Amino acid sequence: xxxxxxxxxxxxxxxxxxxxxxxxxxxxxxxxxxxxxxxxxxxxxxxxxxxxxxxxxxxxxxxxxxxxxxxxxxxxxxxxxxxxxxxxxxxxxxxxxxxxxxxxxxxxxxxxxxxxxxxxxxxxxxxxxxxxxxxxxxxxxxxxxxxxxxxxxxxxxxxxxxxxxxxxxxxxxxxxxxxxxxxxxxxxxxxxxxxxxxxxxxxxxxxxxxxxxxxxxxxxxxxxxxxxxx
Numbered sequence: 597x598x599x600x601x602x603x604x605x606x607x608x609x610x611x612x613x614x615x616x617x618x619x620x621x622x623x624x625x626x627x628x629x630x631x632x633x634x635x636x637x638x639x640x641x642x643x644x645x646x647x648x649x650x651x652x653x654x655x656x657x658x659x660x661x662x663x664x665x666x667x668x669x670x671x672x673x674x675x676x677x678x679x680x681x682x683x684x685x686x687x688x689x690x691x692x693x694x695x696x697x698x699x700x701x702x703x704x705x706x707x708x709x710x711x712x713x714x715x716x717x718x719x720x721x722x723x724x725x726x727x728x729x730x731x732x733x734x735x736x737x738x739x740x741x742x743x744x745x746x747x748x749x750x751x752x753x754x755x756x757x758x759x760x761x762x763x764x765x766x767x768x769x770x771x772x773x774x775x776x777x778x779x780x781x782x783x784x785x786x787x788x789x790x791x792x793x794x795x796x797x798x799x800x801x802x803x804x805x806x807x808x809x810x811x812x813x814x815x816x817x818x819x820x821x822x823x824x825x826x
Contacts, residue, residue, distance in 0.1 A: 639651075640696070644691055644692050654704075658700075658701060665705065665712075665786050667766075669709065669712040669716075669778060670712055671766055671769070671770035679708065679715050683704070686707055702796050709778055713774065761823070765819070767822070768814075769781070772814055775807055776807050776814060777811065779804060779808045782797075783804075
């Protein structure tokens with residue numbers, strides 16, 4: 597947070613010294629990211645040679661993000677936990693096939709999304725024989741934020757309000773068409789780049805942008821109806 601404040605301050609001032617400092621900081625951040633990728637690839641290569649501890653490092657690094665993405669796709673915390681675990685097991689079994697043509701996180705994300713899609717298909721099949729509403733369980737869980745992170749806020753009223761808002765937002769996400777939902781989750785919630793989304797979903801860049809635009813409009817309309825004018 598402090599770094600962002602400093603960077604924003606330098607950008608606003610636009611002094612020659614500030615510009616040079618900003619460029620230096622940008623290069624330092626890019627260098628740190630490159631080192632981070634190198635560190636990750638080192639563990640990927642070790643895992644490909646059978647090092648289970650190396651895979652544990654990868655699980656620890658990506659599990660929270662993948663779980664959150666699965667939850668946003670499914671709207672159910674228990675299902676999200678199940679398919680995230682299944683996706684990591686699948687990744688471990690098939691990691692020798694990872695050639696490094698994309699980021700490891702992009703490759704892993706594709707596996708999680710595929711498992712999430714399969715789970716959604718299973719739900720659709722079950723819904724033909726069962727009348728249970730699929731979104732009620734998500735409401736009982738109190739939302740992903742409540743499940744994943746402990747809060748220091750002891751005010752029951754504020755916690756209830758936050759959980760209710762979280763549930764309503766997730767209800768709007770769950771109401772999106774599957775194609776729109778996955779793009780919205782990857783871009784606006786998980787922060788993937790357009791190129792990473794294109795690689796993961798294997799669709800053209802223009803399709804990514806058009807789906808995202810439609811997803812955002814649908815979300816805005818939904819949120820206006822259940823929360824009020826944004």
